[in-house]
Amino acid sequence: MITNGEIVTILREMAALYSMRGEAFKPQAYEKAAMGVEESDDEMADIHAKNGLKGLEEVPGVGRSIAEHIEELILTGKLHKYDELKKNLPVDIAGLTQIPGVGPKTVKTLYQKLGVRDVKDLEKACRTGKVAALPRFGKSSELKILRGIVFHADQSGRFPIGLVYPVVTRILKGLEASPLFSRVAVCGSFRRQKETVGDIDLLAIAKDPAKAMAHFVSIDEVAEVLQRGETKSEIRLESGLQIDMRIVPEESWGSALQYFTGNKAHNIKLRTIAMKKGYKLSEYGVFKGAKQIAGKTEEDVYQTLGLDWIPPEMRHDAGEIEAAASHALPLIIGYGDVIGDLQVQTNWTDGRNSIEDMALAAAKLGREYIAITDHTKSLAMTGGLDEQGLIKQMKEIDRLNAKLRGITILKGAEVNIMKDGSLDISDEVLAQLDVVGVAVHSHFTMPRAEMTERILRALANPHVSILFHPTARLINQRPPIDFDFEEVVEAAKRHRVALEIDAHPYRLDLHGALIRQALEAGVKLVIDTDAHSTAELAFTHFGEAQARRGWATKADILNTQPVDGVLKYLGKNQRKPRHEQKKQAHAVQRAGRGI
């Protein structure tokens, strides 16, 4: 099956190919369509299977003609038009244009004049000085391309936000402390708290921009200055992370903040709205003719366009603009609203710290309760606990709860879902736990139908309270498992099982679109850190960001409530079966005693 990613790559190449032919507006159209596919929550193949060509045409930027292209790709895996265009230019366009400074026109010139087909050819051409000899090229163009190639070879792709968060926070603090800047903010995907960030966009106000820029390009960790101007500069840190800075006049702060936060699709829509109202929107403000009518704050930019202010996490043209226009944006959960953590690992299995250390560290962060959820026995590599281990751990938790003040420790487990959907801990022991999380940790590539069955069977166990990291993806490392999310959501609702937003920076699972889908079905969610050390207990922030992107309110997230509320909700999940079990047990006992 062809994936959205593959379709996006082909549409982007088509855009480049048309651009090389000097076509005027097709390139933008294909670019836009690529963006629409990229932002789509659903696979094009699924949309096509359900609603055919019509369904595809509903994707933003996709019209009749591109929908037919996508259909052809889905059905045959090929695209005639693409092959035809490519015949004249049989080169690795996607690869070449990934190199900074190399765009479609450059690719064309390089092929026609030097026969460059891929990055390897280009590197050779650069090293032999052939590129510098081309018209409109020179020594420094050649060097820039070469540097781009070398950089790309050992560092490609995007960084998980959790990885860059400490670095960015530190740099931001440093710049804020400098008297040269009167204001500094991080924009871009970092401000939107996207799961991964490609580079960091800084925005600043400075009395003396030249001096301020000079300071910026010489901060400690800089490995290379890529660009340096009066109002715009780019640097690369030793870690490979690129940081751009723009300095804007004070009266443009709000519109610049808005503009550089994006995302692109969101911005294009805003500009279109501005245009229709007879305004012009740029990073410098909202203008009516030559007169600036808004832009000092982000709020007044949105207001001038007839919109409520939209939280950055929601800005990716997924209905938020329409909701803002009709004043129907939900009041989403705030940072710090989560007061408990329902997935925490300790040194009883693969965590680094003791139960007590984790509890104390969580209390320090202001958490009111945590659930200890160590792995279970079938996950041998983690030293998973068996029934006896869990019973022993419960006693230790009782001891600590009697001793510690200010935090409640709940008894839990991250119970492994076996290949057939059964759980590897007996119901008798599960019944004694406060929090039974279940999760998939193996056999990730099962066919969709089987995987769905597997999860449904696990959720049907009456003791289960939470489905941990439902898609099991690892960002940049492992794709999500394939299952029918709709069916799982329905089952979760039926069995009163909460779905987890795992805040660990490599998981962030569920992601925004799935969160919205779960909430629309009326399922409750929890935000957990999945911490394996005391330091990782701070990950909650990233889970809250995911929840905000998924339009979740405070009421949608169980662990924004005090511990009693959570236990009550989880208990309801278990009460009936537990009650019946007890009745049964009593009956057995009575029978045994001959009563």
Place this chain on the structure above:
DNA sequence: GCCGTTTTCGGCCCGACTGTTTTCAGTCG
């Protein structure tokens, strides 16, 4: 090629930086 509270035709987001040009094309975000 897409799209529509100005449009089914006629528009299409906007601006900075670089390199190499002697006024601007290409790239990027």
